Amino acid sequence: MQIRDLPYADPGVPDVRSGTRFLIWLGRGQLRGQILSLLWGMVHHLGIAGLPLGVGFAVQAVVDRDGGRLALAGGLIALLGAALALGDTMLHRTAVTNWITAAARVQQLLARKTAELGSVLTRRVAAGEIVAVSTGDVEKIGWFVEALSRFAAAALTLILVCVGLVVYEPALGVVVAVGVPVLALAVLPLLPRATRRADVQREKAGRATELASDTVAGLRVLRGIGGEELFLGRYRAASQEVRRAAVRSARMWALISAIQVLLPGVLLIVVVVYGARLALDGRISVGELVTVYSAVALTRYPLRHFEEIAMAFSFSRPSARRAARVLSLERTSTARGTAVPDGGDLYDPVTGVLAPAGRLTAVVCGDPDAAGRLAERLGGHPAEPAEGHTSVLLGGVPLDELELDAARAAVLVQDKDPVLLSGTLAELLDVPSSGAVRAEEALAAAQCADVLDALAQASVDTDGDPMRTRITERGRSLSGGQRQRLALARSLVTDPGVLVLDEPTSAVDAHTESRVAAGVARLREGRTTVVLASSPLLLDLADRVVLVHEGQAVAVGTHRELLRTEPRYRAVVTREPDDDPLPLGREAIPAVREEIEETA
Known part of the structure; x- marks a missing residue:
């Protein structure tokens, strides 16, 4: 695989049983590149090792005056x-190719796993850890894969040099044949401690990255409650822990480096002293002494690769373990290719929730977290693996039996905290879709007129066209x-067969919420739509409402019917005790709207 051929058509199925097995799998997957790097490394190292012979x-x-x-x-x-x-040139070329292609393979595997699991991924693994794995950890893993072939070339060169001498x-x-293995293995007793310290450093650095990522994601909320200093103090403490761990790790690696400088020097002194005596006794010539001396002096270069491979493995193994943990996450069952x-x-x-085809169904849950888990289940991705034994059915077919692309096309879930990627508004709305809903219609149904005005005003070089105005990462330049x-x-532009919306209007005022609810109902007419919400303005427009209590669907009806007949429903929707009912029928809606407006 060459860099120009990236990305991989298929990155393969990784061995995720452990970090070490994952590294071995990566190395096997690049066998051709490893062999090329090994061969060029042998040419490079043997060129260095042969110089003493020519000099001798x-x-x-x-000395012999032989021209x-x-x-x-x-x-x-x-x-x-x-x-x-x-x-040297070709070794660098092939080694860097191995590094980049290995890192690209890991990134593709992570991207594929992210696409497979969707938002369920962040329920099982912290978002900060995912960021750490896809950035720094990928580089560490690529380093080990790249260093492996160079180390093998150096080790083979040392064996050939010893045999040749x-x-x-x-x-x-x-003397050299006995001394070189001692030099290569002298630091072996120190490696476990150095590895443990490197593991501690990586673990603390990962936690600091997670804390930083989560803090940035919730910065707006932290500012609202005045919690910036609290989290800044936590990050300072985590950062200092990382610094102390890095210093302890660096001390150990400095000791290893010092030993690998000291011992070759000792061997060189022994060779010079012993060789000088042999030359004085006439047992060897001056040229032979120079050859052996030069060969021993140059063994320091291949010996450095022993230290590097130890460092690469120590730093990459925790990274590989983290990557393997993410890549080991699976869907609840294997797709069978069902139509x-x-x-x-x-x-x-599991819950008994039924959303009839072609109708707008609202689901009311007293627990927001339970609502989020239900939304994931309805999308075919349970938040917990244990929940996956009973799959959600679409037209009587388990979603888990559908291929991933087909399941995603059939059911789309929008969670309560959707992510907007950076780019223009046109790029944001350029998503796989049926083509039945135009961007203008979707924006109108979602009541985005004020958003378009704001983007038009923020336009710098797009002639006031909001569709060409860039949106910052995660849409941080916009309000919630x-x-x-x-x-x-x-x-809405995607226009899936089934659309599941989790609290789609929780961040808007009551007036806008009413219009958004009407727009969604109008645009999705005849299409299956499920809305998880507790807003009376949304619930009143639904064809049917399902109340989920303690994980089970306990009541079904229209919003007004359930207000009259179901105290538990009334308690969730009106935020009032069961024994304090609201006015019934049409009179309930203005009262609820007024209450929401006052709260807003």
């Missing part, structure tokens, strides 16, 4: 220099009500 020949030729051998040695050095340059000059070669039913009722066997209505317009 040249020195001996000068022909000196020229031959010069040609050998030039050839080795060319091999070194070519190997034993054959070339046995007296000194044995999408043409219409049909939406039914949840404006973001909510734009998200509603986006859902």
Whole structure:
């Protein structure tokens, strides 16, 4: 796989049983790139290792005053220099390719998993952790995959150098052959402690990232309640914990680096002293001594890769473990490729909620969290895996048996806190759709006239066209009500067979809410729509209303019927005790509207 061929047509099925297995799976998936990097690494390292041989020949030729051998040695050095340059260039090219393609594979896997689970993902994994995995962790994982082949080339080079020196000059070669493995393995006892400290650092850094992400996401709320300083203090404390953990980890890696500088120096001194005695005794020539000395001096370069692979593994293993934890999340059951039913009722066997085809059904839950979980269930994505044993039925067909794309096209869920991506308004509304609903119709139904005016006024270089005005990330330049209505317009443009809306008007005033409810009812006429809400203005426009109490549908009827006959419904909708009923019939709506306006 080359960088120009990205993205992968299919990133594959990862081994997520552990972080180490995930790293091994990534390495196997790039076997061709790893082999290329290994081969070019061998050319590079052998070019470096061969230089002492050429230098030794040249020195001996000068001692012997042999011009022909000196020229031959010069040609050998030039050839080795060319091999070194070519190997270094191609090693860097292939290694970086391995890094980028491995990181891209992980990012594709994360994107696929995010698309598969949707908003359920953030119910199972903190949003900050997802951000940490898709940014810093991906880089750490790519680093290990990239360093693996370079380490293998360095290790093979050291073996060849040791064997070559034993054959070339046995007296000194044995010393080197014994000393180099000791140098390579000397830091092994320190690696577990260094790894633990690196794990602690990554864990604390991940928590700090989660805290920062969650704080930024709730910044508007924090400002409203004056909680900025509280969360700033928490982040300061988390940041200091990360700093202290990083310092402790760095001290251990500094010790490992110092050992890998000290021990090669000791070996070099031993080789020089012992080799000088052998040269004085006439047992080896000056050129042979120079060759062995140069070879030992240059072993420091491949030995550095032992330290790097240890660091790469120590830092990437926690990252791989976090990525594997996210990638191990699954839908509740495996799709069987069942055909999408043409219409049909939406039914949840767990709660007993039924949404007849082609009608607007409102669902009232006393617990907002329960309403959110029900919305996810109706979309075919239970918030908890244990809930997935009984799937929601669409036209009698379990949603879990549909392919993911088909299930998404059949049922669309808009949660209570929808996300607006950065881009122009036209790009925001450019979503997969049936084509039956134009953007202008959806914006009108969602009562977005004031949003369009605001965007037109904010336009700098788009001639006042709101459709070409950019919206900031998550729509932070807009109010909560404006973001909510734009998200509603986006859902209406999609025009799915079944649309599930969780509190779609919770952030707007009562007057706007009434018009939005009427617009949605008009635009979705003849289409199956489920609204989870407790607003009388919405409920009064629904064809039928279902009351869910303690996880079960306990009453069904129109809004006015349930106000008269169901105390539990009345308590949820009017926010009043069961024994304090509101006026009945048509008189109830103005009273409720007045109460909501006063509250707003």
